[in-house]
Amino acid sequence: MFKRHARAFCAVAVFVLAGAAHASESSCPQLFQGSEAPDLVDSSLAERTTTLCFNAYSLIASGVTKGPLWSAEHLTAQQIEDAQDTPRKDAFHAETGIPAEDRSALADYKGSGYDRGHMTPSGDEPNATAQRDSFSLANMVPQNHTLNTGKWERIETSLRTMVLDDGEIFVVTSPGFDGPTPDTIGANAVIVPNYTWKAIYDPAEGGAAAWRCTNVDAPVCTVVSIDAITDETGVDPFPGLSASIKANPMSLPLPN
Numbered sequence: 001m002f003k004r005h006a007r008a009f010c011a012v013a014v015f016v017l018a019g020a021a022h023a024s025e026s027s028c029p030q031l032f033q034g035s036e037a038p039d040l041v042d043s044s045l046a047e048r049t050t051t052l053c054f055n056a057y058s059l060i061a062s063g064v065t066k067g068p069l070w071s072a073e074h075l076t077a078q079q080i081e082d083a084q085d086t087p088r089k090d091a092f093h094a095e096t097g098i099p100a101e102d103r104s105a106l107a108d109y110k111g112s113g114y115d116r117g118h119m120t121p122s123g124d125e126p127n128a129t130a131q132r133d134s135f136s137l138a139n140m141v142p143q144n145h146t147l148n149t150g151k152w153e154r155i156e157t158s159l160r161t162m163v164l165d166d167g168e169i170f171v172v173t174s175p176g177f178d179g180p181t182p183d184t185i186g187a188n189a190v191i192v193p194n195y196t197w198k199a200i201y202d203p204a205e206g207g208a209a210a211w212r213c214t215n216v217d218a219p220v221c222t223v224v225s226i227d228a229i230t231d232e233t234g235v236d237p238f239p240g241l242s243a244s245i246k247a248n249p250m251s252l253p254l255p256n
Contacts, residue, residue, distance in 0.1 A: 028053035031074045033170040033201045034240030038070045042234025045069055050098045054133035057120040061095070061138045063102030066190040070174045070235055071119035071139055075163045082126035083160075089131065092116055095138035104137045108186025117143025117196065119173040121156050141175040142185050142192045147219040154255035155198060155211050155221070166204035172237035173198045176212070197229055199237040200252070207250030208241060225249040 029035035037058070040046050048063035056079065059071040094105050109116050119139050125131035133139075143152070163169050175193030183192040192215070199210035210229045213221040226246040230236045238246070 028058045031056075031058050031072050033074075033238045036238075036240045038072060038172050039236040039239040040069065040234065041230060041236050045234055048102060050102065050138075052095070052097050052136075052138060054136070055127070055130035056125055057130075057134065057139075059119070059139055061098050061102070063099065064191070065175070065177070066102070066104040066108070066188050067137075067141045067175060067193075068119050068139060070172050070237065072170075072172045072237075073120050073124060074168065074170050075124060075159070076168045077164050079124065079126045080160050080163050083124055086125060086127055086131055088122055089128070091132045091135045092137065092140075093135060095136045098138055104140070104186065104188050104190045106137070108188050108190045109140075109142065110186075112142060112185035114142035114185060114192065115145050115148040116140040117148045117152070119175070119196070120171075123156060124160070141196065142190060143196065144215050144217060144219065146217050147196070147213055147215055151213055151219050151221050151255035152196065155213070158253050158255070159198070159200065162200075162202065166202055168203060170201040170203075170238065171198065172200075172235075174233065174235055174237075175215075176233050197224075197233070199226060199229060201238050201241060201245075202250065205250055206245070207248075208238060208245050209249035209252050210237070211252060211254075221254055223249055223252045223254065 049060050051060045057073040059068045062069050095103050120134055122131050122134040125134050174197055176195040176197055178194040195212055195214045197210050197212040201208040208226050210224050211221055212224050213219050
């Protein structure tokens, strides 16, 4: 992300301190393909970050963007079945596991015109504790309402169907940023992503790819390779995959 767009964040990054945990230091390897956390191949991304492990997902949060750089989960058919029996209970909350100066607040989203867009969705969570975890603002980005409730939601539903069919899928979801002057919301200057992306690795198919959707009123979604999303964002969602799998995207259904 910052490799291409570092200049867009220079005004914010003036106050950035030395980096916290690197992605590979995560303490919940069971959530990652090959037990390897997503890699911040652009080292500037690692500045002022906090890595968190929750009940059913993990993320690395940025004190620059005031949101996640990635949010990862290992979805299984059993988890999806359990999630279908878990009623949704909205419980949006600021993340106290992140330093106060590095996190967003509920007030940042109020009146912003953007949804609190889950990266790891609550609909994937297999129990009440995991679902509450998913409502952490550390797992949110300012997301266009049309995208959030339309094509993005349909991608999430398609993915759950794939998991039920194939048994398990590793998932990494993230915002992407572009342009010289990023929009922000709220007193904490939460940066609005230009797009959101969801990368998957399906062991049954032996393939990987990513959905990429623009964060606008008329969103456009495409399917790209893991190499393409890594080059564009500076985040490698699956560092343990072979070069061939990363270079050649598997077929994924596009939302209508």
